[in-house]
Amino acid sequence: MSAVTTTSFGTIWRSARRNWMALAGLSMLAAAVIVAVFAPLIAPYDPKADLKVSIDDIYAPPSAAHWLGTDDAGRDVLSNFIYGARVSLIVGFFASFISVFIGGTIGITAGYFGGRVENILMRITDIMLVIPDLPLAVVLVALTKPSLMNIILVIGLLGWTGTARLVRSQTLSVKERKFVLRAKAIGCGHFHILRRHIFPLVLPLLVANTVLVISLAILEESTLSFLGLADPTTLSWGQMLNFAFTRGGVSAGAWWALIMPGLGIVWVVLGCTLLGQGLEQVLNPRLEWHHLSVGPKMVARGAKEERP
Amino acid sequence: MKRLTYLLRRLQWALLSILFVITLNFFLFRVLPGDPARAGIRDPRLTAQAQQAIRERFGLDKPVINCFETLNPLKLGKCGVNPLETQFFIYVGNLLRGELGTSYHTNRPVSSMLGEALLNTVLLVGAAQVFSIVFGIILGLVAAWKSHTAVDFTALTASLVAWSLPTFWLGIVLLFAGSTWLGLPVVGKLTPGMAYPHWGAKAADLGRHLILPTLTFTIVVLGEYMLVMRSTVLDVLSEDYILTAKAKGLSTFQILKDHALRNALLPMVTIVALNLGFTVAGAIQIETVFSWPGLGLAIFDAVGRRDYPMLQGAFLLIAVSVITANLIADLLYSYLDPRIQAGQS
Numbered sequence: 001m002s003a004v005t006t007t008s009f010g011t012i013w014r015s016a017r018r019n020w021m022a023l024a025g026l027s028m029l030a031a032a033v034i035v036a037v038f039a040p041l042i043a044p045y046d047p048k049a050d051l052k053v054s055i056d057d058i059y060a061p062p063s064a065a066h067w068l069g070t071d072d073a074g075r076d077v078l079s080n081f082i083y084g085a086r087v088s089l090i091v092g093f094f095a096s097f098i099s100v101f102i103g104g105t106i107g108i109t110a111g112y113f114g115g116r117v118e119n120i121l122m123r124i125t126d127i128m129l130v131i132p133d134l135p136l137a138v139v140l141v142a143l144t145k146p147s148l149m150n151i152i153l154v155i156g157l158l159g160w161t162g163t164a165r166l167v168r169s170q171t172l173s174v175k176e177r178k179f180v181l182r183a184k185a186i187g188c189g190h191f192h193i194l195r196r197h198i199f200p201l202v203l204p205l206l207v208a209n210t211v212l213v214i215s216l217a218i219l220e221e222s223t224l225s226f227l228g229l230a231d232p233t234t235l236s237w238g239q240m241l242n243f244a245f246t247r248g249g250v251s252a253g254a255w256w257a258l259i260m261p262g263l264g265i266v267w268v269v270l271g272c273t274l275l276g277q278g279l280e281q282v283l284n285p286r287l288e289w290h291h292l293s294v295g296p297k298m299v300a301r302g303a304k305e306e307r308p
Numbered sequence: 309m310k311r312l313t314y315l316l317r318r319l320q321w322a323l324l325s326i327l328f329v330i331t332l333n334f335f336l337f338r339v340l341p342g343d344p345a346r347a348g349i350r351d352p353r354l355t356a357q358a359q360q361a362i363r364e365r366f367g368l369d370k371p372v373i374n375c376f377e378t379l380n381p382l383k384l385g386k387c388g389v390n391p392l393e394t395q396f397f398i399y400v401g402n403l404l405r406g407e408l409g410t411s412y413h414t415n416r417p418v419s420s421m422l423g424e425a426l427l428n429t430v431l432l433v434g435a436a437q438v439f440s441i442v443f444g445i446i447l448g449l450v451a452a453w454k455s456h457t458a459v460d461f462t463a464l465t466a467s468l469v470a471w472s473l474p475t476f477w478l479g480i481v482l483l484f485a486g487s488t489w490l491g492l493p494v495v496g497k498l499t500p501g502m503a504y505p506h507w508g509a510k511a512a513d514l515g516r517h518l519i520l521p522t523l524t525f526t527i528v529v530l531g532e533y534m535l536v537m538r539s540t541v542l543d544v545l546s547e548d549y550i551l552t553a554k555a556k557g558l559s560t561f562q563i564l565k566d567h568a569l570r571n572a573l574l575p576m577v578t579i580v581a582l583n584l585g586f587t588v589a590g591a592i593q594i595e596t597v598f599s600w601p602g603l604g605l606a607i608f609d610a611v612g613r614r615d616y617p618m619l620q621g622a623f624l625l626i627a628v629s630v631i632t633a634n635l636i637a638d639l640l641y642s643y644l645d646p647r648i649q650a651g652q653s
Contacts, residue, residue: 126321126325127324127325127328130325130585130627130630130631130634131329131332131585131627131630132584132585132588132589132626132627132630133585133589134588134589134592135588135589135592135607135622135623135626136623138592138607138608138611139336139611139619139623140336142611143336143337215472219474222474222476222477223474223475223476223589223592223593226474226476226477226593227476227592227593227596227608227611228612229611238474241476241477241480245480245597250480250483250484250487253488255484258480258481258484259481261477262473262474262477262478262480262481265472265474265477266469266472266473266474266477269472269474270468270469270472273468273471273472274468277468290452290455290542290545290546290550291545291546291547291550291551291554292453292545292550292554292560292563292564292568293455293456
């Protein structure tokens with residue numbers, strides 16, 4: 001790609017290295033991805049294997065054989081937990097890819113072309129924005145067949161409004177920059193300007209936004225699964241919590257089956273949130289100090305040359 | 309004059325959104341798989357006459373909409389049907405009269421079932437919103453004032469963690485802890501079968517049932533309010549009039565109270581109103597966990613029972629409330645900050 005992209009990402013990486021939020025979030029996410037990828041090597045048991053279950057195996061407390069105890073069907077909680085990371089991350093990545101793709105396209109088109117196109121696109125966005133996501137997702141998932149694919153589609157197709165608005169406003173400000181006007185003046189086509197001049201400058205913000213959209217998608221997936229709307233054979237963290245909660249985990253005192261999946265969700269979502277917030281701080285470094293600051297004063301630094 | 313134009317435009321826009329939601333709400337349940345008639349009939353062994361009687365009772369024997377088959381492969385209606393006798397027209401007409409249909413499950417009017425549920429949800433959400441707004445504002449203000457200190461770091465981390473908590477899971481954890489160690493009731497609104505000597509005892513019982521769901525709700529919403537408040541106050545505190553106020557010799561407390569807080573409250577108004585959709589999402593989860601008989605639990609139950617009229621009614625009620633809240637936020641914001649209208653027109 002063009003030189004603009006390299007410098008901007010290089011600058012961002014240099015400031016991100018000094019941002020504790022971005023670093024912490026990135027490490028947390030990396031850990032989760034490693035666990036998900038190498039699940040068959042890490043997990044002590046295979047969750048798909050047939051089990052001979054006796055009454056003592058149900059909600060068995062943590063022991064040497066089962067470090068995190070067993071669940072309502074006598075399965076190893078730790079193994080399910082490790083494999084559950086796969087489902088959450090797959091849903092998070094794919095659903096947010098759909099959302100960001102739709103939102104990014106709509107936002108960049110609306111912002112760049114303006115006029116009637118912008119009016120229509122942003123009106124649609126406004127309508128989608130006021131329709132409450134979760135109730136609609138619940139209805140859609142409940143009316144269609146419960147499968148991982150449907151959950152990804154529903155979350156992805158409902159979650160693009162925020163991205164569209166963000167990308168539009170960023171495009172609006174980039175559009176007014178001198179090099180865009182010059183490119184127009186020498187007769188560059190719309191597609192060329194969008195690809196070479198607008199998109200590279202929208203991209204960093206889009207990346208920061210994507211990370212936050214991933215966290216929302218993961219939260220939504222876990223909620224839908226917990227409400228019992230997911231495919232029960234796909235053991236996501238939300239599904240594990242659904243089983244533990246609806247099948248007597250609370251009265252059995254099985255805290256191990258109730259705590260771990262939730263901690264997994266918090267870990268991944270917090271990782272995304274920290275990374276997203278950190279990246280936003282790097283891209284938008286105005287909040288470093290103020291007139292009543294009591295802490296050590298810091299000078300605004302980082303991607304300053306990227307600001308118009 | 310300008311304000312009136314702005315007001316009318318926002319109003320027109322809200323009405324258009326509501327029309328869209330009504331249309332979506334109607335077709336969603338007819339286009340997606342799962343015949344609404346079959347969900348209403350339940351038992352396939354019923355005789356054809358009995359099935360027909362049920363269809364007629366819920367108005368499902370009529371064509372869905374006039375003249376749709378040429379446009380749509382789903383063949384929803386025939387041309388030449390009187391448009392006044394289509395399901396869509398009857399649905400809209402009933403809505404205008406405030407009728408939301410009859411529940412498949414209880415055979416009661418949906419509107420009265422929703423009314424009861426809404427009251428319970430407002431009780432739960434209202435209490436939680438008051439707590440989280442007050443604490444969110446205070447925490448955000450202090451965190452921004454003490455930015456880049458241990459206080460700020462702690463408040464920021466706590467808010468980010470609170471923001472990342474899945475609502476239902478926090479509910480489960482608090483339910484587990486509250487019932488095990490504190491002996492708090494965790495199911496429903498009142499203790500079943502309890503006889504109350506006077507209304508005070510009943511209120512106390514209600515209050516005890518409210519503690520854990522309210523706490524869950526407060527923690528989940530608090531994080532976001534605190535984050536928004538913190539970043540707004542940080543913006544405000546970098547403004548030049550803060551420097552002026554400081555130069556005039558005002559105390560820090562005065563600056564925070566009269567300058568920072570006042571100006572930072574503006575965006576909070578919008579956030580609180582816009583948050584209604586998020587609040588509904590929280591209500592579904594918390595009410596499911598604690599079996600609180602509100603709107604969220606009603607939706608959850610209706611999904612399980614395939615009670616389409618109930619689902620439709622609940623969805624419409626929520627969407628209309630969110631649209632109204634947005635409208636109010638817009639108008640309030642333009643009233644509090646007159647620059648908005650100039651910017652939008």
